[in-house]
Amino acid sequence: MPIDAFEPHPVVRLLGKPSAHFTAGDLVRAVEELGLRQVNLRYVGGDGRLKTLAFAINSRDHLLEVLTRGERVDGSSVFAGTDTDASDVYVVPRHRTAFVNPFGERPSLDVLCSFYDEDGQPLSYAREQIVRRAAEALTQETGMVLEAFGELEYYLVDEPDRIYPVEEERGYQESAPFSKGQRVREQVLGHLSAMGVPLKYAHGEVGNILEDDRQLVQHEIELQPVPLEQAADNLVLAKWVVREVAAAAGLEATFAPSVSSEGAGNGLHIHSRLVRNGASTIVRKDGINDTGRRLVAGYLSAAKALTAFGNTVPTSYLRFADGDESPGDICWGEKDRTGLVRVPLAWNGDVLPGMLAHANPGSAEPVPEPAIHPQTVELRVGDGSADVHLLLAGMAVAARRGLSDPTSLELAAKLSTADHDDFEQLPTSCAGAADALESAREMFEADGVFPAALVDAVIESLREADEAVQDVDLSGDDAAREELVRRYWHVG
Incomplete structure:
Protein backbone atom coordinates (compact mmCIF):
# COMPACT_ATOMS: atom_id res chain seq x y z
CA MET A 1 0.00 0.00 0.00
CA PRO A 2 1.63 3.30 -1.06
CA ILE A 3 2.03 5.91 1.67
CA ASP A 4 0.23 9.21 1.10
CA ALA A 5 2.53 12.16 0.35
CA PHE A 6 0.81 14.09 3.17
CA GLU A 7 1.49 11.37 5.78
CA PRO A 8 2.72 13.20 8.95
CA HIS A 9 3.94 10.14 10.93
CA PRO A 10 7.74 9.90 10.46
CA VAL A 11 7.88 6.17 11.27
CA VAL A 12 5.13 5.39 8.75
CA ARG A 13 6.95 7.44 6.10
CA LEU A 14 10.26 5.75 6.82
CA LEU A 15 8.93 2.20 6.80
CA GLY A 16 6.48 2.72 3.96
CA LYS A 17 3.72 0.82 5.74
CA PRO A 18 0.72 1.76 7.92
CA SER A 19 1.23 1.66 11.68
CA ALA A 20 -1.19 -1.28 12.01
CA HIS A 21 1.51 -3.43 10.34
CA PHE A 22 4.49 -2.35 12.50
CA THR A 23 6.67 -5.15 13.89
CA ALA A 24 9.40 -5.10 16.51
CA GLY A 25 11.96 -5.38 13.73
CA ASP A 26 10.42 -2.38 11.98
CA LEU A 27 10.76 -0.33 15.13
CA VAL A 28 14.41 -1.33 15.58
CA ARG A 29 15.06 -0.05 12.07
CA ALA A 30 13.16 3.18 12.79
CA VAL A 31 15.15 3.83 15.97
CA GLU A 32 18.42 3.30 14.09
CA GLU A 33 17.60 5.35 10.99
CA LEU A 34 15.90 8.20 12.87
CA GLY A 35 18.79 8.47 15.33
CA LEU A 36 16.68 7.82 18.44
CA ARG A 37 18.44 7.12 21.72
CA GLN A 38 15.70 6.03 24.08
CA VAL A 39 12.53 3.90 24.19
CA ASN A 40 9.66 4.82 26.47
CA LEU A 41 7.08 2.19 27.34
CA ARG A 42 3.85 4.08 28.06
CA TYR A 43 0.67 2.84 29.69
CA VAL A 44 -2.53 4.19 31.20
CA GLY A 45 -2.73 3.78 34.97
CA GLY A 46 -5.70 3.41 37.25
CA ASP A 47 -5.98 7.19 37.45
CA GLY A 48 -6.41 7.44 33.67
CA ARG A 49 -3.09 9.24 33.16
CA LEU A 50 -0.22 8.28 30.89
CA LYS A 51 2.76 6.69 32.67
CA THR A 52 6.35 6.26 31.46
CA LEU A 53 9.03 3.59 31.78
CA ALA A 54 12.22 4.88 30.05
CA PHE A 55 14.99 2.72 28.59
CA ALA A 56 18.35 4.06 27.43
CA ILE A 57 19.24 2.01 24.36
CA ASN A 58 22.66 0.38 24.67
CA SER A 59 22.58 -2.22 21.87
CA ARG A 60 20.42 -3.59 19.08
CA ASP A 61 19.77 -6.75 21.14
CA HIS A 62 18.73 -4.67 24.14
CA LEU A 63 16.35 -2.63 21.99
CA LEU A 64 14.77 -5.74 20.49
CA GLU A 65 14.38 -7.26 23.95
CA VAL A 66 12.53 -4.21 25.27
CA LEU A 67 10.26 -4.11 22.22
CA THR A 68 9.35 -7.80 22.42
CA ARG A 69 9.48 -8.73 26.10
CA GLY A 70 8.28 -5.49 27.63
CA GLU A 71 8.84 -5.26 31.37
CA ARG A 72 7.43 -6.09 34.80
CA VAL A 73 5.88 -3.33 36.89
CA ASP A 74 4.35 -3.03 40.35
CA GLY A 75 0.62 -3.28 39.76
CA SER A 76 -0.16 -2.19 43.32
CA SER A 77 1.38 1.21 42.56
CA VAL A 78 -0.57 1.52 39.31
CA PHE A 79 -4.03 0.26 40.27
CA ALA A 80 -5.63 1.06 43.62
CA GLY A 81 -6.67 -1.98 45.64
CA THR A 82 -4.16 -4.42 44.13
CA ASP A 83 -2.66 -6.81 46.69
CA THR A 84 1.02 -6.03 47.25
CA ASP A 85 1.89 -9.71 47.72
CA ALA A 86 0.76 -10.57 44.17
CA SER A 87 1.16 -7.33 42.31
CA ASP A 88 3.84 -7.95 39.67
CA VAL A 89 2.33 -7.60 36.21
CA TYR A 90 3.71 -7.42 32.68
CA VAL A 91 3.51 -4.49 30.29
CA VAL A 92 3.86 -5.57 26.66
CA PRO A 93 4.33 -3.08 23.79
CA ARG A 94 1.64 -2.72 21.12
CA HIS A 95 3.90 -2.01 18.14
CA ARG A 96 1.13 -0.35 16.12
CA THR A 97 1.02 2.51 18.64
CA ALA A 98 4.67 3.59 18.25
CA PHE A 99 5.49 7.25 17.66
CA VAL A 100 8.44 9.61 17.96
CA ASN A 101 8.19 11.56 21.22
CA PRO A 102 8.16 15.29 20.41
CA PHE A 103 9.26 16.21 23.96
CA GLY A 104 11.96 15.16 26.40
CA GLU A 105 15.71 15.61 26.59
CA ARG A 106 16.62 12.71 24.32
CA PRO A 107 15.09 11.71 20.97
CA SER A 108 12.83 8.80 21.88
CA LEU A 109 10.47 6.20 20.48
CA ASP A 110 7.34 5.80 22.58
CA VAL A 111 5.11 2.70 22.48
CA LEU A 112 1.81 2.18 24.31
CA CYS A 113 1.52 -1.08 26.23
CA SER A 114 -1.06 -3.60 27.40
CA PHE A 115 -1.11 -5.29 30.80
CA TYR A 116 -0.94 -9.06 31.45
CA ASP A 117 -0.95 -11.11 34.66
CA GLU A 118 1.62 -13.69 35.81
CA ASP A 119 -0.04 -16.37 33.67
CA GLY A 120 0.16 -14.25 30.54
CA GLN A 121 -3.55 -13.51 30.53
CA PRO A 122 -4.92 -9.99 29.85
CA LEU A 123 -5.06 -8.14 33.17
CA SER A 124 -8.79 -7.91 33.85
CA TYR A 125 -8.80 -4.49 35.49
CA ALA A 126 -6.35 -2.73 33.13
CA ARG A 127 -8.06 0.11 31.31
CA GLU A 128 -7.13 -0.92 27.77
CA GLN A 129 -8.24 -4.51 28.39
CA ILE A 130 -11.67 -3.40 29.61
CA VAL A 131 -12.20 -1.35 26.45
Whole structure:
Protein backbone atom coordinates (compact mmCIF):
# COMPACT_ATOMS: atom_id res chain seq x y z
CA MET A 1 0.00 0.00 0.00
CA PRO A 2 1.63 3.30 -1.06
CA ILE A 3 2.03 5.91 1.67
CA ASP A 4 0.23 9.21 1.10
CA ALA A 5 2.53 12.16 0.35
CA PHE A 6 0.81 14.09 3.17
CA GLU A 7 1.49 11.37 5.78
CA PRO A 8 2.72 13.20 8.95
CA HIS A 9 3.94 10.14 10.93
CA PRO A 10 7.74 9.90 10.46
CA VAL A 11 7.88 6.17 11.27
CA VAL A 12 5.13 5.39 8.75
CA ARG A 13 6.95 7.44 6.10
CA LEU A 14 10.26 5.75 6.82
CA LEU A 15 8.93 2.20 6.80
CA GLY A 16 6.48 2.72 3.96
CA LYS A 17 3.72 0.82 5.74
CA PRO A 18 0.72 1.76 7.92
CA SER A 19 1.23 1.66 11.68
CA ALA A 20 -1.19 -1.28 12.01
CA HIS A 21 1.51 -3.43 10.34
CA PHE A 22 4.49 -2.35 12.50
CA THR A 23 6.67 -5.15 13.89
CA ALA A 24 9.40 -5.10 16.51
CA GLY A 25 11.96 -5.38 13.73
CA ASP A 26 10.42 -2.38 11.98
CA LEU A 27 10.76 -0.33 15.13
CA VAL A 28 14.41 -1.33 15.58
CA ARG A 29 15.06 -0.05 12.07
CA ALA A 30 13.16 3.18 12.79
CA VAL A 31 15.15 3.83 15.97
CA GLU A 32 18.42 3.30 14.09
CA GLU A 33 17.60 5.35 10.99
CA LEU A 34 15.90 8.20 12.87
CA GLY A 35 18.79 8.47 15.33
CA LEU A 36 16.68 7.82 18.44
CA ARG A 37 18.44 7.12 21.72
CA GLN A 38 15.70 6.03 24.08
CA VAL A 39 12.53 3.90 24.19
CA ASN A 40 9.66 4.82 26.47
CA LEU A 41 7.08 2.19 27.34
CA ARG A 42 3.85 4.08 28.06
CA TYR A 43 0.67 2.84 29.69
CA VAL A 44 -2.53 4.19 31.20
CA GLY A 45 -2.73 3.78 34.97
CA GLY A 46 -5.70 3.41 37.25
CA ASP A 47 -5.98 7.19 37.45
CA GLY A 48 -6.41 7.44 33.67
CA ARG A 49 -3.09 9.24 33.16
CA LEU A 50 -0.22 8.28 30.89
CA LYS A 51 2.76 6.69 32.67
CA THR A 52 6.35 6.26 31.46
CA LEU A 53 9.03 3.59 31.78
CA ALA A 54 12.22 4.88 30.05
CA PHE A 55 14.99 2.72 28.59
CA ALA A 56 18.35 4.06 27.43
CA ILE A 57 19.24 2.01 24.36
CA ASN A 58 22.66 0.38 24.67
CA SER A 59 22.58 -2.22 21.87
CA ARG A 60 20.42 -3.59 19.08
CA ASP A 61 19.77 -6.75 21.14
CA HIS A 62 18.73 -4.67 24.14
CA LEU A 63 16.35 -2.63 21.99
CA LEU A 64 14.77 -5.74 20.49
CA GLU A 65 14.38 -7.26 23.95
CA VAL A 66 12.53 -4.21 25.27
CA LEU A 67 10.26 -4.11 22.22
CA THR A 68 9.35 -7.80 22.42
CA ARG A 69 9.48 -8.73 26.10
CA GLY A 70 8.28 -5.49 27.63
CA GLU A 71 8.84 -5.26 31.37
CA ARG A 72 7.43 -6.09 34.80
CA VAL A 73 5.88 -3.33 36.89
CA ASP A 74 4.35 -3.03 40.35
CA GLY A 75 0.62 -3.28 39.76
CA SER A 76 -0.16 -2.19 43.32
CA SER A 77 1.38 1.21 42.56
CA VAL A 78 -0.57 1.52 39.31
CA PHE A 79 -4.03 0.26 40.27
CA ALA A 80 -5.63 1.06 43.62
CA GLY A 81 -6.67 -1.98 45.64
CA THR A 82 -4.16 -4.42 44.13
CA ASP A 83 -2.66 -6.81 46.69
CA THR A 84 1.02 -6.03 47.25
CA ASP A 85 1.89 -9.71 47.72
CA ALA A 86 0.76 -10.57 44.17
CA SER A 87 1.16 -7.33 42.31
CA ASP A 88 3.84 -7.95 39.67
CA VAL A 89 2.33 -7.60 36.21
CA TYR A 90 3.71 -7.42 32.68
CA VAL A 91 3.51 -4.49 30.29
CA VAL A 92 3.86 -5.57 26.66
CA PRO A 93 4.33 -3.08 23.79
CA ARG A 94 1.64 -2.72 21.12
CA HIS A 95 3.90 -2.01 18.14
CA ARG A 96 1.13 -0.35 16.12
CA THR A 97 1.02 2.51 18.64
CA ALA A 98 4.67 3.59 18.25
CA PHE A 99 5.49 7.25 17.66
CA VAL A 100 8.44 9.61 17.96
CA ASN A 101 8.19 11.56 21.22
CA PRO A 102 8.16 15.29 20.41
CA PHE A 103 9.26 16.21 23.96
CA GLY A 104 11.96 15.16 26.40
CA GLU A 105 15.71 15.61 26.59
CA ARG A 106 16.62 12.71 24.32
CA PRO A 107 15.09 11.71 20.97
CA SER A 108 12.83 8.80 21.88
CA LEU A 109 10.47 6.20 20.48
CA ASP A 110 7.34 5.80 22.58
CA VAL A 111 5.11 2.70 22.48
CA LEU A 112 1.81 2.18 24.31
CA CYS A 113 1.52 -1.08 26.23
CA SER A 114 -1.06 -3.60 27.40
CA PHE A 115 -1.11 -5.29 30.80
CA TYR A 116 -0.94 -9.06 31.45
CA ASP A 117 -0.95 -11.11 34.66
CA GLU A 118 1.62 -13.69 35.81
CA ASP A 119 -0.04 -16.37 33.67
CA GLY A 120 0.16 -14.25 30.54
CA GLN A 121 -3.55 -13.51 30.53
CA PRO A 122 -4.92 -9.99 29.85
CA LEU A 123 -5.06 -8.14 33.17
CA SER A 124 -8.79 -7.91 33.85
CA TYR A 125 -8.80 -4.49 35.49
CA ALA A 126 -6.35 -2.73 33.13
CA ARG A 127 -8.06 0.11 31.31
CA GLU A 128 -7.13 -0.92 27.77
CA GLN A 129 -8.24 -4.51 28.39
CA ILE A 130 -11.67 -3.40 29.61
CA VAL A 131 -12.20 -1.35 26.45
CA ARG A 132 -11.02 -4.25 24.30
CA ARG A 133 -13.40 -6.72 25.99
CA ALA A 134 -16.33 -4.32 25.69
CA ALA A 135 -15.66 -3.71 21.99
CA GLU A 136 -15.16 -7.40 21.23
CA ALA A 137 -18.36 -8.41 23.06
CA LEU A 138 -20.37 -5.92 21.01
CA THR A 139 -18.86 -7.08 17.72
CA GLN A 140 -19.30 -10.77 18.54
CA GLU A 141 -22.99 -10.25 19.28
CA THR A 142 -23.88 -7.78 16.51
CA GLY A 143 -21.23 -8.11 13.80
CA MET A 144 -20.67 -4.35 14.03
CA VAL A 145 -17.68 -2.29 15.20
CA LEU A 146 -18.24 0.74 17.42
CA GLU A 147 -16.03 3.63 16.35
CA ALA A 148 -15.69 6.79 18.38
CA PHE A 149 -13.86 10.06 18.86
CA GLY A 150 -13.91 12.87 21.38
CA GLU A 151 -14.32 16.63 21.41
CA LEU A 152 -11.66 17.56 23.95
CA GLU A 153 -12.14 20.96 25.61
CA TYR A 154 -9.53 22.67 27.76
CA TYR A 155 -8.59 26.11 29.12
CA LEU A 156 -5.23 27.86 28.88
CA VAL A 157 -4.57 30.15 31.83
CA ASP A 158 -2.37 33.24 31.62
CA GLU A 159 -2.08 36.82 32.82
CA PRO A 160 -4.61 39.24 31.28
CA ASP A 161 -3.59 40.81 27.97
CA ARG A 162 -3.34 44.57 27.58
CA ILE A 163 -3.30 44.39 23.78
CA TYR A 164 -6.31 42.83 22.07
CA PRO A 165 -7.85 41.69 25.37
CA VAL A 166 -10.20 38.74 25.20
CA GLU A 167 -13.93 39.32 25.42
CA GLU A 168 -15.89 37.15 27.81
CA GLU A 169 -17.82 34.26 26.23
CA ARG A 170 -16.66 35.36 22.74
CA GLY A 171 -14.01 32.75 22.00
CA TYR A 172 -15.81 30.49 19.55
CA GLN A 173 -13.45 29.87 16.61
CA GLU A 174 -11.82 33.25 17.27
CA SER A 175 -8.57 34.04 15.42
CA ALA A 176 -5.33 35.63 16.62
CA PRO A 177 -4.60 38.22 17.87
CA PHE A 178 -7.98 38.09 19.64
CA SER A 179 -7.60 34.35 20.21
CA LYS A 180 -5.02 33.72 22.92
CA GLY A 181 -3.13 30.45 22.71
CA GLN A 182 -3.50 29.87 19.00
CA ARG A 183 0.19 28.95 18.69
CA VAL A 184 -0.20 26.37 21.45
CA ARG A 185 -3.27 24.98 19.72
CA GLU A 186 -1.44 24.65 16.39
CA GLN A 187 1.60 23.01 17.98
CA VAL A 188 -0.67 20.46 19.65
CA LEU A 189 -2.29 19.78 16.30
CA GLY A 190 1.09 19.18 14.65
CA HIS A 191 2.44 16.92 17.37
CA LEU A 192 -0.67 14.74 17.52
CA SER A 193 -0.75 14.36 13.74
CA ALA A 194 2.89 13.23 13.71
CA MET A 195 2.09 10.73 16.49
CA GLY A 196 -0.56 9.07 14.35
CA VAL A 197 -3.63 10.51 16.10
CA PRO A 198 -6.27 11.22 13.40
CA LEU A 199 -7.64 14.73 13.88
CA LYS A 200 -10.52 16.69 12.43
CA TYR A 201 -9.62 20.21 13.60
CA ALA A 202 -8.75 22.49 16.50
CA HIS A 203 -10.31 25.85 17.31
CA GLY A 204 -11.06 28.37 20.01
CA GLU A 205 -14.13 27.53 22.12
CA VAL A 206 -16.70 29.88 23.59
CA GLY A 207 -15.25 30.12 27.08
CA ASN A 208 -13.30 33.35 27.61
CA ILE A 209 -13.17 34.21 31.31
CA LEU A 210 -11.59 37.40 32.69
CA GLU A 211 -10.65 37.63 36.36
CA ASP A 212 -8.64 40.22 38.29
CA ASP A 213 -5.29 38.48 37.94
CA ARG A 214 -5.73 36.01 35.10
CA GLN A 215 -7.56 35.13 31.91
CA LEU A 216 -8.86 31.70 30.99
CA VAL A 217 -9.27 30.99 27.28
CA GLN A 218 -11.01 27.83 26.12
CA HIS A 219 -9.94 25.64 23.19
CA GLU A 220 -11.15 22.43 21.59
CA ILE A 221 -9.58 19.58 19.64
CA GLU A 222 -11.90 17.30 17.69
CA LEU A 223 -10.54 13.92 16.68
CA GLN A 224 -11.57 11.44 13.98
CA PRO A 225 -13.51 8.18 14.39
CA VAL A 226 -11.43 5.07 15.08
CA PRO A 227 -12.13 1.74 16.82
CA LEU A 228 -12.86 2.09 20.52
CA GLU A 229 -9.52 1.11 22.08
CA GLN A 230 -7.63 3.48 19.81
CA ALA A 231 -10.16 6.26 20.51
CA ALA A 232 -9.53 5.99 24.24
CA ASP A 233 -5.74 5.99 23.80
CA ASN A 234 -5.96 9.01 21.50
CA LEU A 235 -7.77 11.07 24.12
CA VAL A 236 -5.16 10.25 26.76
CA LEU A 237 -2.38 11.18 24.33
CA ALA A 238 -4.13 14.44 23.42
CA LYS A 239 -4.35 15.49 27.07
CA TRP A 240 -0.68 14.73 27.58
CA VAL A 241 0.37 16.75 24.52
CA VAL A 242 -1.80 19.73 25.49
CA ARG A 243 -0.20 19.85 28.93
CA GLU A 244 3.34 19.48 27.59
CA VAL A 245 2.96 22.21 24.96
CA ALA A 246 1.21 24.56 27.38
CA ALA A 247 3.91 24.09 30.03
CA ALA A 248 6.65 24.81 27.47
CA ALA A 249 4.85 28.07 26.65
CA GLY A 250 4.65 29.02 30.33
CA LEU A 251 0.90 28.44 30.46
CA GLU A 252 -1.29 26.27 32.63
CA ALA A 253 -3.75 23.93 30.92
CA THR A 254 -6.80 22.51 32.67
CA PHE A 255 -9.49 20.06 31.60
CA ALA A 256 -11.47 20.67 34.80
CA PRO A 257 -15.25 20.33 34.40
CA SER A 258 -15.76 23.62 36.24
CA VAL A 259 -13.16 26.39 36.21
CA SER A 260 -15.15 29.40 37.39
CA SER A 261 -18.69 30.43 38.27
CA GLU A 262 -18.42 33.01 35.47
CA GLY A 263 -18.20 30.77 32.40
CA ALA A 264 -18.49 27.41 30.70
CA GLY A 265 -16.77 24.31 32.01
CA ASN A 266 -14.94 21.67 29.99
CA GLY A 267 -17.05 18.98 28.42
CA LEU A 268 -15.89 15.79 26.75
CA HIS A 269 -18.51 14.92 24.14
CA ILE A 270 -18.05 11.52 22.51
CA HIS A 271 -19.21 10.88 18.95
CA SER A 272 -19.76 7.32 17.79
CA ARG A 273 -21.00 5.28 14.87
CA LEU A 274 -21.49 1.61 14.07
CA VAL A 275 -19.66 0.11 11.09
CA ARG A 276 -19.97 -3.22 9.29
CA ASN A 277 -17.83 -4.23 6.30
CA GLY A 278 -16.56 -0.69 5.84
CA ALA A 279 -19.99 0.97 5.81
CA SER A 280 -22.00 2.85 8.43
CA THR A 281 -25.03 0.97 9.72
CA ILE A 282 -26.76 3.91 11.44
CA VAL A 283 -27.78 6.14 8.52
CA ARG A 284 -30.53 6.51 5.99
CA LYS A 285 -31.10 9.24 3.43
CA ASP A 286 -32.83 11.65 5.82
CA GLY A 287 -31.02 10.95 9.11
CA ILE A 288 -30.36 8.01 11.38
CA ASN A 289 -32.13 4.70 10.82
CA ASP A 290 -33.55 2.22 13.33
CA THR A 291 -30.08 0.88 14.17
CA GLY A 292 -29.04 4.44 14.98
CA ARG A 293 -32.12 4.90 17.15
CA ARG A 294 -31.36 1.70 19.02
CA LEU A 295 -27.85 3.02 19.63
CA VAL A 296 -29.34 6.25 21.02
CA ALA A 297 -31.72 4.28 23.24
CA GLY A 298 -28.86 2.21 24.60
CA TYR A 299 -26.94 5.31 25.64
CA LEU A 300 -29.98 6.95 27.22
CA SER A 301 -31.00 3.83 29.12
CA ALA A 302 -27.53 3.66 30.71
CA ALA A 303 -27.00 7.43 31.01
CA LYS A 304 -27.27 7.67 34.79
CA ALA A 305 -24.71 4.93 35.32
CA LEU A 306 -22.37 6.34 32.66
CA THR A 307 -21.93 9.47 34.78
CA ALA A 308 -19.90 7.27 37.14
CA PHE A 309 -17.24 7.03 34.41
CA GLY A 310 -17.75 10.36 32.67
CA ASN A 311 -18.32 12.73 35.63
CA THR A 312 -16.03 11.60 38.38
CA VAL A 313 -15.54 14.63 40.67
CA PRO A 314 -17.87 16.97 42.59
CA THR A 315 -17.22 19.87 40.22
CA SER A 316 -18.68 17.77 37.39
CA TYR A 317 -22.07 18.50 38.88
CA LEU A 318 -21.33 22.22 39.20
CA ARG A 319 -20.84 22.19 35.42
CA PHE A 320 -24.26 20.60 34.94
CA ALA A 321 -25.84 23.27 37.10
CA ASP A 322 -23.99 26.24 35.56
CA GLY A 323 -23.79 25.51 31.87
CA ASP A 324 -26.38 26.86 29.45
CA GLU A 325 -25.85 23.88 27.13
CA SER A 326 -24.78 21.29 29.71
CA PRO A 327 -27.14 18.31 29.61
CA GLY A 328 -29.39 17.42 32.50
CA ASP A 329 -32.43 15.90 30.83
CA ILE A 330 -32.13 12.29 29.69
CA CYS A 331 -33.36 12.85 26.14
CA TRP A 332 -32.14 13.19 22.57
CA GLY A 333 -32.71 15.24 19.47
CA GLU A 334 -31.49 15.74 15.94
CA LYS A 335 -29.34 18.90 15.67
CA ASP A 336 -30.67 19.89 19.14
CA ARG A 337 -27.79 21.12 21.37
CA THR A 338 -29.67 20.68 24.65
CA GLY A 339 -30.20 16.92 24.61
CA LEU A 340 -27.99 14.43 26.39
CA VAL A 341 -27.63 12.64 23.06
CA ARG A 342 -27.47 14.69 19.88
CA VAL A 343 -27.54 13.64 16.25
CA PRO A 344 -25.49 16.40 14.60
CA LEU A 345 -26.00 17.74 11.12
CA ALA A 346 -24.20 15.49 8.64
CA TRP A 347 -22.94 16.30 5.19
CA ASN A 348 -25.79 15.81 2.75
CA GLY A 349 -24.49 14.38 -0.52
CA ASP A 350 -27.46 15.79 -2.42
CA VAL A 351 -26.78 19.43 -1.54
CA LEU A 352 -22.97 19.44 -1.38
CA PRO A 353 -22.39 19.76 -5.16
CA GLY A 354 -24.72 22.75 -5.33
CA MET A 355 -23.02 24.50 -2.43
CA LEU A 356 -19.57 23.89 -3.93
CA ALA A 357 -20.66 25.21 -7.32
CA HIS A 358 -22.25 28.30 -5.76
CA ALA A 359 -19.14 29.06 -3.71
CA ASN A 360 -16.88 28.45 -6.72
CA PRO A 361 -18.64 29.76 -9.84
CA GLY A 362 -17.56 27.99 -12.98
CA SER A 363 -16.15 24.99 -11.14
CA ALA A 364 -17.43 21.52 -11.97
CA GLU A 365 -15.24 19.57 -9.55
CA PRO A 366 -16.91 16.47 -8.12
CA VAL A 367 -17.35 16.15 -4.35
CA PRO A 368 -15.44 13.06 -3.17
CA GLU A 369 -17.42 10.55 -1.14
CA PRO A 370 -15.97 9.66 2.28
CA ALA A 371 -15.01 6.03 2.80
CA ILE A 372 -17.59 5.75 5.60
CA HIS A 373 -20.62 8.01 5.98
CA PRO A 374 -19.66 10.71 8.54
CA GLN A 375 -22.95 10.71 10.47
CA THR A 376 -22.40 10.19 14.20
CA VAL A 377 -24.37 10.01 17.43
CA GLU A 378 -22.98 12.39 20.06
CA LEU A 379 -23.13 11.53 23.76
CA ARG A 380 -22.75 14.75 25.75
CA VAL A 381 -22.54 13.40 29.30
CA GLY A 382 -18.76 13.36 29.82
CA ASP A 383 -16.43 16.11 31.00
CA GLY A 384 -12.71 16.61 31.52
CA SER A 385 -12.70 14.41 34.63
CA ALA A 386 -13.82 11.34 32.67
CA ASP A 387 -11.95 8.07 32.90
CA VAL A 388 -12.03 7.84 29.12
CA HIS A 389 -11.30 4.12 28.81
CA LEU A 390 -14.07 3.23 31.24
CA LEU A 391 -16.48 5.72 29.67
CA LEU A 392 -15.91 4.30 26.17
CA ALA A 393 -16.16 0.75 27.46
CA GLY A 394 -19.40 1.69 29.21
CA MET A 395 -20.72 3.16 25.98
CA ALA A 396 -20.01 -0.13 24.19
CA VAL A 397 -21.93 -2.01 26.88
CA ALA A 398 -24.83 0.43 26.59
CA ALA A 399 -24.77 0.22 22.78
CA ARG A 400 -24.89 -3.55 22.92
CA ARG A 401 -27.95 -3.45 25.15
CA GLY A 402 -29.66 -0.90 22.94
CA LEU A 403 -29.08 -3.04 19.86
CA SER A 404 -30.45 -6.20 21.50
CA ASP A 405 -33.35 -4.81 23.58
CA PRO A 406 -36.66 -5.20 21.70
CA THR A 407 -38.05 -2.10 23.42
CA SER A 408 -35.27 0.23 22.23
CA LEU A 409 -37.20 1.88 19.39
CA GLU A 410 -40.09 2.57 21.73
CA LEU A 411 -37.69 4.12 24.26
CA ALA A 412 -36.05 6.28 21.60
CA ALA A 413 -39.46 7.63 20.59
CA LYS A 414 -40.38 8.29 24.21
CA LEU A 415 -37.17 10.23 24.91
CA SER A 416 -37.14 12.38 21.76
CA THR A 417 -37.16 16.14 22.31
CA ALA A 418 -39.25 16.47 19.15
CA ASP A 419 -42.24 14.87 20.83
CA HIS A 420 -41.85 15.35 24.58
CA ASP A 421 -40.54 17.85 27.13
CA ASP A 422 -40.64 16.09 30.50
CA PHE A 423 -37.67 13.79 31.10
CA GLU A 424 -35.76 12.06 33.86
CA GLN A 425 -32.68 13.84 35.13
CA LEU A 426 -29.04 12.83 35.40
CA PRO A 427 -27.57 12.40 38.89
CA THR A 428 -26.76 15.66 40.65
CA SER A 429 -23.79 14.44 42.70
CA CYS A 430 -21.03 11.86 42.84
CA ALA A 431 -23.14 9.91 45.31
CA GLY A 432 -26.02 9.85 42.84
CA ALA A 433 -23.67 8.57 40.12
CA ALA A 434 -22.42 5.86 42.49
CA ASP A 435 -25.99 4.78 43.24
CA ALA A 436 -26.79 4.65 39.53
CA LEU A 437 -23.76 2.48 38.81
CA GLU A 438 -24.62 0.20 41.73
CA SER A 439 -28.11 -0.31 40.30
CA ALA A 440 -26.82 -1.03 36.80
CA ARG A 441 -23.65 -2.94 37.63
CA GLU A 442 -24.97 -6.30 36.42
CA MET A 443 -25.11 -4.92 32.87
CA PHE A 444 -21.48 -3.74 32.97
CA GLU A 445 -20.18 -6.89 34.65
CA ALA A 446 -21.90 -9.24 32.17
CA ASP A 447 -19.51 -11.50 30.23
CA GLY A 448 -16.63 -10.29 32.40
CA VAL A 449 -16.33 -6.90 30.68
CA PHE A 450 -16.08 -4.86 33.90
CA PRO A 451 -14.53 -6.73 36.85
CA ALA A 452 -16.72 -6.54 39.95
CA ALA A 453 -13.77 -5.31 42.03
CA LEU A 454 -13.23 -2.40 39.64
CA VAL A 455 -16.91 -1.44 39.79
CA ASP A 456 -16.63 -1.54 43.60
CA ALA A 457 -13.59 0.74 43.42
CA VAL A 458 -15.35 3.28 41.17
CA ILE A 459 -18.39 3.36 43.48
CA GLU A 460 -16.21 3.77 46.56
CA SER A 461 -14.21 6.59 44.96
CA LEU A 462 -17.37 8.47 44.01
CA ARG A 463 -18.84 8.14 47.50
CA GLU A 464 -15.60 9.29 49.11
CA ALA A 465 -15.54 12.32 46.80
CA ASP A 466 -19.11 13.14 47.78
CA GLU A 467 -18.39 12.83 51.49
CA ALA A 468 -15.43 15.20 51.11
CA VAL A 469 -17.75 18.05 50.09
CA GLN A 470 -20.69 17.38 52.39
CA ASP A 471 -19.83 20.33 54.61
CA VAL A 472 -19.02 22.74 51.76
CA ASP A 473 -21.62 25.47 51.22
CA LEU A 474 -21.58 26.28 47.51
CA SER A 475 -24.83 28.23 47.38
CA GLY A 476 -23.35 31.59 48.27
CA ASP A 477 -19.78 31.06 49.41
CA ASP A 478 -17.56 32.06 46.49
CA ALA A 479 -14.37 31.23 48.40
CA ALA A 480 -15.58 27.71 49.16
CA ARG A 481 -16.51 27.19 45.55
CA GLU A 482 -13.12 28.45 44.34
CA GLU A 483 -11.32 26.12 46.75
CA LEU A 484 -13.35 23.19 45.44
CA VAL A 485 -12.64 24.09 41.83
CA ARG A 486 -8.90 24.30 42.55
CA ARG A 487 -8.99 20.93 44.33
CA TYR A 488 -10.12 19.29 41.10
CA TRP A 489 -8.15 21.53 38.73
CA HIS A 490 -5.92 18.85 37.18
CA VAL A 491 -8.27 15.94 36.64
CA GLY A 492 -7.93 13.19 34.07
